[in-house]
Amino acid sequence: MRIRRLLAAAALAFGLGVLPWAGAAEAGQTFDSMKARGTLNCGVNVGVAGFSLPDSQGVWRGMDADLCRGLAAVMFGDASKVRFVPLTAVQRFTALQSGEIDVLIRQTTLTMTRDTTLGLRMVVANLYDGHGFMVRKDANISDPKGMDGMTICLSPGTTNELVTADWFRANSLRFTPLLQERMQDNATALQAGRCDAIGTDATQLAALRSQFTRPGDFVILPQRFSKEPYGPVVRRDDQEWFDVVRWTVSALIQAEELGVNSRNAEQMRGSPNPDIRRLLGADPLLGNALKLDPAWAYNLIRAIGNYGELFDRTIGPNTPIGLERGLNRLWTDGGLMYSWPMR
Known part of the structure; x- marks a missing residue:
């Protein structure tokens, strides 16, 4: 009986457009x-x-x-x-x-x-968007599988950190993460040679490169590894x-x-x-x-x-x-x- 009463009340509330479980x-x-x-x-x-x-x-x-x-x-x-x-x-x-x-x-x-x-x-x-990598042009890398052993600049607490770790693990490759909160710090590290690549979404890579002193010295690899809406x-x-x-x-x-x-x-x-x-x-x-x-x-x-x-x-x-x-x-x-x- 109680269940029937609850269902009836819920049906009435639904018909009125008021959900009984909708609160503050x-x-x-x-x-x-x-x-x-x-x-x-x-x-x-x-x-x-x-x-x-x-x-x-x-x-x-x-x-x-x-x-x-x-x-x-x-x-x-x-x-x-x-x-x-x-x-x-x-x-x-x-x-x-x-x-x-x-x-x-x-x-x-x-x-x-x-x-x-x-x-x-x-x-x-x-x-x-989608996750990608930016590397030095003189590294002569066209495929991320050539990044084995590289130091990669990443921002902690992002999907990019997880995507990078997952992809390298799945392909039996090694990398060393250099974690910095600010993406600008990652950009500085890449230009100074403290990391070999940056891993983040392609739009951010393009944005970072546009601010480099010598943007032509760096390449954004064409491969994408995730969905990043x-x-x-x-x-x-x-x-x-x-x-x-x-x-x-x-x-x-x-x-x-x-x-x-x-x-x-x-x-x-x-x-x-x-x-x-x-x-x-x-x-x-x-x-x-x-x-x-x-x-x-x-x-x-x-x-x-x-x-x-x-x-x-x-x-x-x-x-x-x-x-x-x-x-x-x-x-x-x-x-x-x-x-x-x-x-």
Whole structure:
């Protein structure tokens, strides 16, 4: 009898859209405190070109830094209302767990164990990457199997440390790890000859090499050894904030799919296309669903552009990083970038 009553109550709650096991974690703690504070606290890397690196004026530049600004534009209508918190790989999850930051946007690979064991939530991929190695050009190595016995610079607490150890073990090869928290320290060590290679994601290798005194002296091997989807990370204390972050990334992709960009967003608000009208707030449906201003995505796109603009400006072919879109092309161009329907 008791079981039947519980099932009946659960069925009624489900029908009403209220889950009986949903507790205070859904209550908007981060969302509400951020709104009251008026500033977004965003965790970023301590310094990687193209992602998050202060310029000569101390202004944070790069894809991750701009995503932080985009979220500030979404929440407050003002992309400047963000406080950047530089974090090493070892510090990043603790800073998020403790509430020091509201969101982590720091070249963080989304993995199952991180999503299920840390009290955190991996949100959505905003960049697809893979583990690789950079070596000296004069080492004449074209295949990682020629790296037997090398000293490899790695950052502790990263998926790259594990991927490197797994790959060398699986191929019965030896290596000596040189572990340093800051990727810039690894770059310095490689140039000084204290390690023979750096193992990390290919985008980071390209970013590091772009800052070298003699970048042509180093080669990024073409082989990739893992799936490394980067994305924002939030705490599990706020489903509302999770939704805002997830749909912010989707809005950037949707904007590129629809041909909406930072230059034409104002004009496109008058479009008769219902998808564009919803995205840009002429129809308030999406803003209401997220408890945001109807113009949330319009403010986002005006601040940092659509996904293609963001990629090309920060790490694309015409930047010092020089990366092609590859897997990060839109799905219509053979890539993996695909926005869920925004309706």
